[in-house]
Amino acid sequence: HRYGFDGVAQVAADSGIRACLSKKVMDIATYATQDNAMPMGLRETREESLLTTLDMFDRWHGKADGRIRVGFGPRTPGGVSPELYREMVSEARVRGMGITMHLAEVEADRQFLRQTYQMSPVEFARSVGLVGPDVVLVHMVWLDDDDIRILAETGTNVSHNPSSNSKLASGVCPVPRLLAAGVNVALGCDGGPSNNTYDLLAEMKLAALVHKAVSLDPTVVPAETVLEMATINGARALRWDHEIGSLEVGKKADLVVVDLGRSGLAPGLNPVSALVYSATGADVDSVMVDGRWLVRHGHLLTIDEERAVAQARERAGRLYAATGIDPGPRWPVL
Structure with a gap:
């Protein structure tokens, strides 16, 4: 921020x-x-x-x-x-x-580094010390084989943001190649302006689908892998996996409860598949962090949701007015 x-x-x-x-x-x-x-x-x-x-x-x-x-x-x-x-x-x-940096998101990033420093994106990152287990590199779309090798050798983490990369037409991160090389790949939403939502469950579905379409292989990046990217891999990228990221004895009580009984998730015989391919944030029933319920049966307990939404709308309106930007659609709104 x-x-x-x-x-x-x-x-x-x-x-x-x-x-x-x-x-x-x-x-x-x-x-x-x-x-x-x-x-x-x-x-x-x-x-x-x-x-x-x-x-x-x-x-x-x-x-x-x-x-x-x-x-x-x-x-x-x-x-x-x-x-x-x-x-x-x-x-x-x-x-x-920890350090988090966006890198190789668009082709211009790679061109800039090649023209200015005669290096690839990850070669440049390594030259200034921005590799290692304490580093999360976000997007990582425009990579070559040497870039992936360096990431694997240094234990550097990657955050995959498929919705943002799709909306901005940045390209597709080579997640199957990164995973095959042993790189820890987590899942992210980037930001509101380039995604429109912070729904990590919706992000899981796109992460599971886009690589199948690109590779013409329906078996790559299966649902189980995507769920790990959204949970334990993310915790590992933040060096927090000893406390969170999975439900294990001795770890913090951080958990999300999803209602698989909803009609949109039926029949739900495979809960992992239902979660990745069918669920959205709207299907979340409850959220617990550090043993404390923050959301219970769909209700926020620690934030005045109505007030927060009203403030967001009012302040966004003032921001658009100040910049002279019309955020409306091309059609008249009734």
């Missing part, structure tokens, strides 16, 4: 959720091959981004009974100088902070 970090962390603490929060790090306003791609209001200096993240780490890491972790979220190459990347990695390793 670039801005309002304190507010985000406070909401995470008050709502009872578990959160790994990262602050953007940047010192350049470009995006891949596009100069001055960042609006002035979104730009930050090294001091504003790096030092603020360290301040947020001291303030929030380990708070809320250990449910909140704070890491670095540097911008993609082109938005951060190699020197700042290395400084950030050094600070992260001293403190045991």
Whole structure:
């Protein structure tokens, strides 16, 4: 989260959720091959981004009974100088902070790195220290065989975001090849602007389908693999798999209850298949985090949902008005 970090962390603490929060790090306003791609209001200096993240780490890491972790979220190459990347990695390793960065999302990312540094995306990441078990690289669409080999050799994690990659026409992450090489692949939703929802159950279905279509092989990325990507692989990517990510004796009581008795999931003889191919977030009955119910029988217990929705609509309306953007459809709305 670039801005309002304190507010985000406070909401995470008050709502009872578990959160790994990262602050953007940047010192350049470009995006891949596009100069001055960042609006002035979104730009930050090294001091504003790096030092603020360290301040947020001291303030929030380990708070809320250990449910909140704070890491670095540097911008993609082109938005951060190699020197700042290395400084950030050094600070992260001293403190045991995780790092999450978007990389090789679009073809322009790969072209930029080849033209500017004569390196592939993962070669560049390795050159500045952005590989290893404490690093999650997001998207990873435009990779070659050497990139995948480096990821596997260094134990670097990948976050697959198929809905975002599809909506933005970025391409398809080579998940079957990554898995075959032994890379830990987790599942993500990217963000609201490039996905429209944070429904991880819906994301599972697309992750299970898209690689079958691309490879012309209906057996690749089976439902069981996708469920692991959404659970234990994600926990492993965050180095939290010793406490969460699976239901085992000694782990935290973090769980989601899905109502498989709903007609849309019938007959549900294979619960894993029903969950991956048929369920959505609307089928979630209850959610528990650290032994505490946050959602029970479809009702949020720690957030005023009606008030939150109303605030989101009002503030989104003001944002669109300020930018002069009309978010409506091409047809008249009755």
